[in-house]
Amino acid sequence: MKKGDHLFLVDGSGYIFRAYHALPPLTRKSDGLPVGAVSGFCNMLWKLMLDARNTDVGIVPTHFAVIFDYSSKTFRNDLYPEYKANRSAPPEDLIPQFGLIRQATRAFNLPCVEIEGYEADDLIATYARLACEAGGDTTIISSDKDLMQLVGDTVAMYDPMKDRQIGIPEVIEKWGVPPEKMVDLQALTGDSVDNVPGVPGIGPKTAAQLLEQFGDLDTLLARAGEIKQDKRRESIIANADKARISRQLVTLMNDVPVTEGLEDFVLHAPDGPKLIGFLKTMEFTSLTRRVAEATSTEAGDVQAVAVTVERADHAHGPDVGAGLPPVARNAPGTEPDEAGGTAETSKQGDTPSLLAALRLERAATGKIDISAYHCIRDISALKVWVAEAREAGIAAFDVRATSADPMQAELIGMAIATAPGRAAYIPFAHMSGNGDLLGGGALENQIPLREALAVLKPLLEDRSVLKIAQNLKYDLVIMSRYGVDVAPFDDTMLISYVLDAGTPHGHGMDALAEKWLGHTPLQLKDVTGSGKSSVGFDQVDIDKATAHAAEDADVTLRLWLVLKPRLAAKGLVSVYERLERPLVPVLARMEQRGISVDRQILSRLSGELAQGAARLEEEIYQLIGERINIGSPKQLGDILFGRMGLPGGSKTKTGQWSTSAQLLEDLAAEGHELPRKIVDWRQLTKLKSTYTDALPGFIHPDTKRVHTSYALAATTTGRLSSSDPNLQNIPVRTAEGRKIRTAFITDKSHRLVSADYSQIELRVLAHVAEIPQLRQAFADGADIHAITASEMFNVPVEGMPSEVRRRAKAINFGIIYGISAFGLANQLSIPREEAGNYIKKYFERFPGIRDYIEETKAYAREHGFVETIFGRRIHYPDIRSSNPSLRAFNERASINARLQGTAADIIRRAMIRMEEALEKAGLSARMLLQVHDELIFETVEAEVEATIPVVRHVMENAAMPAVSMSVPLHVDARAANNWDEAH
């Protein structure tokens, strides 16, 4: 071996256990011999061999060996008799596979190395050292943490199942220590699988932290007395010997007296017929075919060979798979097996005709088969699918991209489905897994994005082909960024929302597939992994990506077939077509536009808030005489009401003292100094963390604007919701909070226009409940709360005390929220009887409202849903509950839903018409934001005066012509350079 050579060492023993547990069980068809692990092993080796001959991949091995454990007795047992003593016998169906895997290795023409008295890991350590001394590099094919101590400048690891390279940074990321400290870390943590004792109570996090602090294990043990935490210190002192023996156990021996040298590992090309003979014997049909193609061997000419199946060989049994804890087996069929060749697990007694019958039955009942999807790799195949979609007139599609944020996402691929079970995935930009480390690039056999879009764009824009998606807005924003305007379209999520708002199931793909198809689709996590080992979708293996993406397109199409007809059956087509579907592209454009946010203003505010909070913090510490965490309600409650003895009103269901703002305000009103400061501190820190600190992180790197995301199907009532960031809860109530709005700006030549509906929900109430006094008051443009007070308390509007108006206002809002004496009493801080009397008085003056409430409750009880005046349905499945408080809650919610939902419908109608109205008027104003009853536009300064009347007209007439309201809608609008002044 010489400089530049590269040695691959496969941890054969580790791989056997891993493949056995991670892959679905597979048996040889002819006789039921279990071969799942053998199949996984062969596929992995073949892939490594292919990569070895593909110079594009980057790493090309010149030397190659597969290393196994020999016996369960090693020198470690002399050191520590309990080592690996709790190891149980391997599973019954794994035992015959140990020998088969060694035979497979030889069939691949690869050296198969094992030495009595040593573990595979020790041999790997020894060969890695020899390679390094010879000037070569080593890649260890394993993900076992016991081997990570070997990682270094010339030694890396590679996890073939996750397609992940493990180098020094990955070790540090995963364990918090560099490879050379792994031994010390394992000495502390121990290993329950191998029965390495370690120090009780020390896990990986603590161990890494201690090693960071003390440098190494010896120093730590010598200076253990300095450890602050009592339990930890005592445990380490008491178990120092265990740590030392553990270190000996986990330290790999790198000078095993090996019998074969590196020169014996020189990699040879596989011997086609020899390998095929073995694979045929195993009945791995698809791998046989692939190997035959790649080695230009005629598989039919090769005879299957004899293999030896041992029950359990004398030594190869219990010791294999060192360090790999057993994991739960995947359900059969959740992962493509043996390259999609034989999806079924055959049992003894199965016959081909039985299998065929099973397949037919599955096809007939439309069972979803994720192994049946196609992967489109060349332009001519893509054209065939596009033609097929045109023929069908419908196509479900699903975009795969690098991010859940459509403004940041880069296209990776797209799935389309043209009929149930007929779906394909088109990969554009999948990368090789180790690309980021080696600068490797896109995988081969993908249609370049540009060429694929040239074929797909005409289909996606074809007026005669209906495109179907689940959560279409996401795809629309991405495709729009690539210059594709998808139309016409349907969105299964929105169809479900129109049919079933308020029912317990959500409207996401998984919930819908479960409910309507009785099927659980592959989860994104299943293909990308989760947590720190997750990878971007572009790193996902194309076969897995195909199963995942094509399945989603297939499921979407099937859902559409089930759900779309239900709209007509329930009379909800017009709700879907007039209130939901047309809003999707409108919101997509608003999100794409974003709004300009001034970083400097936020940064300045952040500084001011930090100063104010710091000052208050000091004052609070002075008052309580201790530096507690003020942000912890638990600590705060204990100090305030426990140690300091302030009168507290206990509560919260977890038995903690309540420290709510309301309660602290009350205490402040009684003259206590501390609660006031806490309330103020909370306000400042809230503004800082939620707004001034968080918002700049949402400024898009390219557009320099903030792009919120609107959810169309998140609320029960029909309102939108906003997230990432939520721009529907930007502060407005306090002067301090309003400063945040000054950061939402335009440039000098533009203006923000804010237009908001005045009292829209009360107007809806006056209309639907037919209340003459309220209708009149709104028609006159009068002060609605003052009129209410005047009616109730028989006082003239002129010179009315503000307290009287305040109470009437609270009652008006209470009605909208489905009033209760309890709630009103809380709001006004008055006794419950008094609140009850107000409500009684109110109903006497406005009997129509009592009727409206009773009517709504009766309707909801009878039908299980209520409707807005535009026919939107909101379900209340618990309205008939025998639990009185649950029932009452549903009653209040249903009363509110008719009003809130109708108001939501009205502004939706305005938004849907707005763009065309502005365009017709020749105005350049663009809608940016919606905040439930308010729309924010951006326009050139010169057009402000012309824009406002157009906006107002559209908004005020939004209910027409579907509904002619008996109460006028009123819109206030103004313009300024920032949102604070425009509002």
Added chain:
DNA sequence: ACAGAAGCTTA
């Protein structure tokens, strides 16, 4: 790493 509670922001 995640989930729930508490608290706070909006309409």
Added chain:
DNA sequence: GTAAGCTTCTGTT
């Protein structure tokens, strides 16, 4: 009393 989303803390996995 209705409808949301985000942050921090806390305890569990």
